[in-house]
Amino acid sequence: MPTSADFIQTQDHLDQLNQALDSGALVQVRRLLDSLPAADVAHVLESSPPKARAVLWRLIEIDREREVLPFLSDEIRSQFLRQMDTEEVASITEGLEADDIADILQQLPDRVIREVLELMDLQDRQRVEHVLSYPEDTAGGLMNTDAITVRPKTLIEVVLRYLRRHDELPEMMDNLIVVNRRDEYIGLLPLRRVLVSDPGTTVREIMNTDIDAIPANMDDREVANLFERNDWVSAPVVDSDGKMIGRITIDDVVDVIREDADHSLMSLAGLGEDEDTFGSVLKTAPRRAVWLGINLLTAFMASAVINVFEATLDKVVALAILMPIVASMGGVAGTQTLTVVIRGIALGQVGSNNSTWLINKELLVGVINGLCWSLVVAVAAALWFDDLLIGAIIAGATVINLITAALAGATIPILLDKLNIDPALAGGVALTTITDIVGFMSFLGLATWFYI
Amino acid sequence: MPTSADFIQTQDHLDQLNQALDSGALVQVRRLLDSLPAADVAHVLESSPPKARAVLWRLIEIDREREVLPFLSDEIRSQFLRQMDTEEVASITEGLEADDIADILQQLPDRVIREVLELMDLQDRQRVEHVLSYPEDTAGGLMNTDAITVRPKTLIEVVLRYLRRHDELPEMMDNLIVVNRRDEYIGLLPLRRVLVSDPGTTVREIMNTDIDAIPANMDDREVANLFERNDWVSAPVVDSDGKMIGRITIDDVVDVIREDADHSLMSLAGLGEDEDTFGSVLKTAPRRAVWLGINLLTAFMASAVINVFEATLDKVVALAILMPIVASMGGVAGTQTLTVVIRGIALGQVGSNNSTWLINKELLVGVINGLCWSLVVAVAAALWFDDLLIGAIIAGATVINLITAALAGATIPILLDKLNIDPALAGGVALTTITDIVGFMSFLGLATWFYI
Incomplete structure (x- = not known):
C-alpha cells in the first residue's frame, strides 16, 4: 500500500538518473526510465542538458517515446521529431489522440505531414485532417474527436x-x-x-x-x-x-493556461514562452542577441538625448551622477503599471468600458508616488551636493518622469492590443525607451534652464 | 438550440452592464446579472472599478453571492467579506464545499472564524476544521472532503x-x-x-x-x-x-497554476500576484511605493559609484553620455537569464544536478553576446566621438557587464531559492543593482585608467 513516505519524488529520480548517467551505467538508467510514468520521463528530458537529453532519448523504446511525446514542450518535441524519418514519425503517432497527432504534425514540414497522413488508415487520417484544418491556437486545433x-x-x-x-x-x-x-x-x-x-x-x-x-x-x-x-x-x-x-x-486547456501565463513573463524579457531552459548555447545565443540589439538601439537614442545637454553636463558634473536615478525610478514605476495592465488584458479584464478608468487610476497613483518620492530624492540630493537647486531640479524631473511612466505603462499595452500587436513583447522596450528619454530630458532640461 | 452565433460573449455583457449602470437603470442591471453564470458575474466584478463594483455587489442577492464568492480572487473576496457581520458570513458559506469555506474563512480574523464555525452544524464544522488544520498552500488546504x-x-x-x-x-x-x-x-x-x-x-x-x-x-x-x-x-x-x-x-489546481505562473510575472515587477487591476488609488499607491523606495536606495548606490569617478567625468563629458548604454545592456541580458532560471525553478526543472550546467551555459551565452555586441557598440561609439579609445573602453566594459549579468542572472535565483527566499521577488532588484554598479564601475574605471 502506498503511503506518503513512498510517494514519488521526481527530484530524487532525477538525481539517481544523473548519477547513473555520469557513471555510464546505461542499463540502470534504462531501468529507471522504464519505472517512471511517461509524464515524469518528459520532465526528466526537459530538465536535462542537450547531451544527457540525447542519450536518454536513445535509451527510450519507441512505445515509450509515443507516450512521452505529448508531454514534451513544442520546442523539445520538434527537436526529436526533426531527427526522424517519415516512417518513424508515422509509427510514433500510431494510437495517439487526434489532437496530439495534429500537434506533432504541425511542427513538421508540409511534405512530411502529407506522407505521414498517407500512411494512416482512412478513419484516423480524416480525424487528424479535421483537427489540422483549424489553426493550432483555436478551439478546433485543441479539440479531440473521441466524443460519445x-x-x-x-x-x-x-x-x-x-x-x-x-x-x-x-x-x-x-x-x-x-x-x-x-x-x-x-x-x-x-x-x-x-x-x-x-x-x-x-x-x-x-x-x-x-x-x-x-x-x-x-x-x-x-x-x-x-x-x-x-x-x-x-x-x-x-x-x-x-x-x-x-x-x-481540461488537460489541453491547462497547457494553454500555463503557456498563456508564461507568455507575458517571457515576452517582457524578450524570450519565447517555449524557451528551452536547457537548450544549447548555440541555439540560445542568437535568439537572445536579437533582443539585445533592439535594446542597444534604444539605449543609443537615450544617449543622443543626453548628448543634447553636453554643455550643461560639462559645467555641472553632479548631473551625470544623479541622472540615472530619474530614469531608473521611471522605469520601475512604469514596469509596475505595464505589468498590471498586460495581465489585465491577458485575463480579459480590460475593455473599452473600463480602460479610461484604469488609465486615470494609474495616472493618479503615478502623481501620488511621484510627489512622495520626489520629496525624498530632493532632500537626499540637496544634502549630498549641498545645493538646494539640484534638489528642486531632480524633484521636478522625478515627478514628470513618474507621471509619464504611469501614462505610458497604462496606454502602451492598451494601444498595442488594439493594433493587434502583442503588448507583452513590444510593451517593455517601448516603455523603458520612453522613461529613459523623458527621464534624461526632463532632468537635464530643467538643469539647463536653471544653471545655464 | 444554442449555436456558435449566440455563444455568450462576456465582453458584450460587460458593455451592456456598464451602459445600464451609467444610465442608472438598476433594474436592468439586476436582470442582466441574474442571467449570467456565477463565474461571469465574478469576472464582471473583477473587471469593474471600485464604485461600480460596490453597486453591482449590492444588486446581487445572497443566494447568488454564495455562488459568486468562490470564483472571486482572494483580494476582492476579502474586501466584500470584511464588510459583513458574522451571521452574514455564516449564511453565505452555507452549502459551499469545505475547501471553499476554508478559503473564505482564512481571510477573516480569528474571532470571526470561531464564531462562524460555531454557527455551523457539527458535521460541516468538523469538515471545515479539518481543511483549516492544514496550511492554505498545501494539499490539505486545497482538498475537499466530499470523496466517495x-x-x-x-x-x-x-x-x-x-x-x-x-x-x-x-x-x-x-x-x-x-x-x-x-x-x-x-x-x-x-x-x-x-x-x-x-x-x-x-x-x-x-x-x-x-x-x-x-x-x-x-x-x-x-x-x-x-x-x-x-x-x-x-x-x-x-x-x-x-x-x-x-x-x-482540477478546478482548484488550475487556480494554483494560474497564481503560480502569475507570481513570477508580478513579483518581478514588485507586485503581489493578487494585485487588483481595478483596485482603488488609495490602496494601490502605498503598495507600489514600497518597491519604488527599495529601488531608489539601489539607484543611489549606483550614483555613489559614479561619484567615485567624478574627476574623470569632469574631464571627458562623452563618458556621461555613453555610460547608460553599458548599464542598460547588462540589465537586459541579465533579466533574460534571470527570467529563464526563475521559470525553470518554478517548473521544478532546476536542481542540484543540473544547476552547474545551466550557469555555465548562461555564462557562455553572455560571453558570446558580450563579444558580439561590444564590437557593435565600440564601432558606433568610436565613430560618434571620433575617438578609438572610447570605443575600446566601452567594448571592454560591455563584455565585463554582460558576463557579470549572465553570472548574476543565473546564480542569484538559484542561491535565493536555496535560502528559501522568493527568487522572483528579490531577484529583479538584486540583479539590476549589480548590473548598474558593475556597468558604471567597469566603464568609468577603464576610462579613468586610460584617460587620467
Whole structure:
C-alpha cells in the first residue's frame, strides 16, 4: 500500500538518473526510465542538458517515446521529431489522440505531414485532417474527436447498455454529448447524473442544456478563460453550422493556461514562452542577441538625448551622477503599471468600458508616488551636493518622469492590443525607451534652464 | 438550440452592464446579472472599478453571492467579506464545499472564524476544521472532503446500486476511492471503468493501484505539477498515516497554476500576484511605493559609484553620455537569464544536478553576446566621438557587464531559492543593482585608467 513516505519524488529520480548517467551505467538508467510514468520521463528530458537529453532519448523504446511525446514542450518535441524519418514519425503517432497527432504534425514540414497522413488508415487520417484544418491556437486545433454522442429520446437504460459495449471510455469523459438527427449540439448528459438516475428516464429529461458549445474558431485563450471560469472538465465543440465536431478536455486547456501565463513573463524579457531552459548555447545565443540589439538601439537614442545637454553636463558634473536615478525610478514605476495592465488584458479584464478608468487610476497613483518620492530624492540630493537647486531640479524631473511612466505603462499595452500587436513583447522596450528619454530630458532640461 | 452565433460573449455583457449602470437603470442591471453564470458575474466584478463594483455587489442577492464568492480572487473576496457581520458570513458559506469555506474563512480574523464555525452544524464544522488544520498552500488546504469511498471486495453491481442512492454525485468526481477497513488508501476506481465493467466483477479486479495518493502536507505547487504532468481530474489525499482524508480537484489546481505562473510575472515587477487591476488609488499607491523606495536606495548606490569617478567625468563629458548604454545592456541580458532560471525553478526543472550546467551555459551565452555586441557598440561609439579609445573602453566594459549579468542572472535565483527566499521577488532588484554598479564601475574605471 502506498503511503506518503513512498510517494514519488521526481527530484530524487532525477538525481539517481544523473548519477547513473555520469557513471555510464546505461542499463540502470534504462531501468529507471522504464519505472517512471511517461509524464515524469518528459520532465526528466526537459530538465536535462542537450547531451544527457540525447542519450536518454536513445535509451527510450519507441512505445515509450509515443507516450512521452505529448508531454514534451513544442520546442523539445520538434527537436526529436526533426531527427526522424517519415516512417518513424508515422509509427510514433500510431494510437495517439487526434489532437496530439495534429500537434506533432504541425511542427513538421508540409511534405512530411502529407506522407505521414498517407500512411494512416482512412478513419484516423480524416480525424487528424479535421483537427489540422483549424489553426493550432483555436478551439478546433485543441479539440479531440473521441466524443460519445447520444440522442435526446434514448432511455438511460439504453445509454448504460450502449456504454457497456465499449472496452474503455475516452479519458476525461465526464459528459456524453446530446445531439439531434442532424448531429447538431443540443446539450450535455453528465455521467455523474447517468449514474444516479432512474434507468427508465430519457436523456432529454436529465440532460443539461445550460451550457453552450464552443465554436471551433474561438481563440484558445478565450477557451481557457471559459474553462477556468466555469470549472469544466470537458466541453463540446461545434462548427459554424452548430454541428458537433469534437470536444476539448481540461488537460489541453491547462497547457494553454500555463503557456498563456508564461507568455507575458517571457515576452517582457524578450524570450519565447517555449524557451528551452536547457537548450544549447548555440541555439540560445542568437535568439537572445536579437533582443539585445533592439535594446542597444534604444539605449543609443537615450544617449543622443543626453548628448543634447553636453554643455550643461560639462559645467555641472553632479548631473551625470544623479541622472540615472530619474530614469531608473521611471522605469520601475512604469514596469509596475505595464505589468498590471498586460495581465489585465491577458485575463480579459480590460475593455473599452473600463480602460479610461484604469488609465486615470494609474495616472493618479503615478502623481501620488511621484510627489512622495520626489520629496525624498530632493532632500537626499540637496544634502549630498549641498545645493538646494539640484534638489528642486531632480524633484521636478522625478515627478514628470513618474507621471509619464504611469501614462505610458497604462496606454502602451492598451494601444498595442488594439493594433493587434502583442503588448507583452513590444510593451517593455517601448516603455523603458520612453522613461529613459523623458527621464534624461526632463532632468537635464530643467538643469539647463536653471544653471545655464 | 444554442449555436456558435449566440455563444455568450462576456465582453458584450460587460458593455451592456456598464451602459445600464451609467444610465442608472438598476433594474436592468439586476436582470442582466441574474442571467449570467456565477463565474461571469465574478469576472464582471473583477473587471469593474471600485464604485461600480460596490453597486453591482449590492444588486446581487445572497443566494447568488454564495455562488459568486468562490470564483472571486482572494483580494476582492476579502474586501466584500470584511464588510459583513458574522451571521452574514455564516449564511453565505452555507452549502459551499469545505475547501471553499476554508478559503473564505482564512481571510477573516480569528474571532470571526470561531464564531462562524460555531454557527455551523457539527458535521460541516468538523469538515471545515479539518481543511483549516492544514496550511492554505498545501494539499490539505486545497482538498475537499466530499470523496466517495468503496471497499475492494465490493461487487460493481453493489457499487452501482450504492451510487444510485445518491441524489447527486460531487462535481469533478471521476474516480471512487478504494480504501481498506482502516480507511487507508488502496487505489482508484474510475467511473469510466465502472460503466463498462461486468456488474459481477469486484472493485479489486478493476481498480487502479498505479496512482499514489497525495500526502496532505505536500506543497500546492508540487501538487499542481503532478496534476499537470499526469493529466488528472482529481486525486486522493492521505494524512501521514496513509488514511484517506479527502480529494483535490482540477478546478482548484488550475487556480494554483494560474497564481503560480502569475507570481513570477508580478513579483518581478514588485507586485503581489493578487494585485487588483481595478483596485482603488488609495490602496494601490502605498503598495507600489514600497518597491519604488527599495529601488531608489539601489539607484543611489549606483550614483555613489559614479561619484567615485567624478574627476574623470569632469574631464571627458562623452563618458556621461555613453555610460547608460553599458548599464542598460547588462540589465537586459541579465533579466533574460534571470527570467529563464526563475521559470525553470518554478517548473521544478532546476536542481542540484543540473544547476552547474545551466550557469555555465548562461555564462557562455553572455560571453558570446558580450563579444558580439561590444564590437557593435565600440564601432558606433568610436565613430560618434571620433575617438578609438572610447570605443575600446566601452567594448571592454560591455563584455565585463554582460558576463557579470549572465553570472548574476543565473546564480542569484538559484542561491535565493536555496535560502528559501522568493527568487522572483528579490531577484529583479538584486540583479539590476549589480548590473548598474558593475556597468558604471567597469566603464568609468577603464576610462579613468586610460584617460587620467
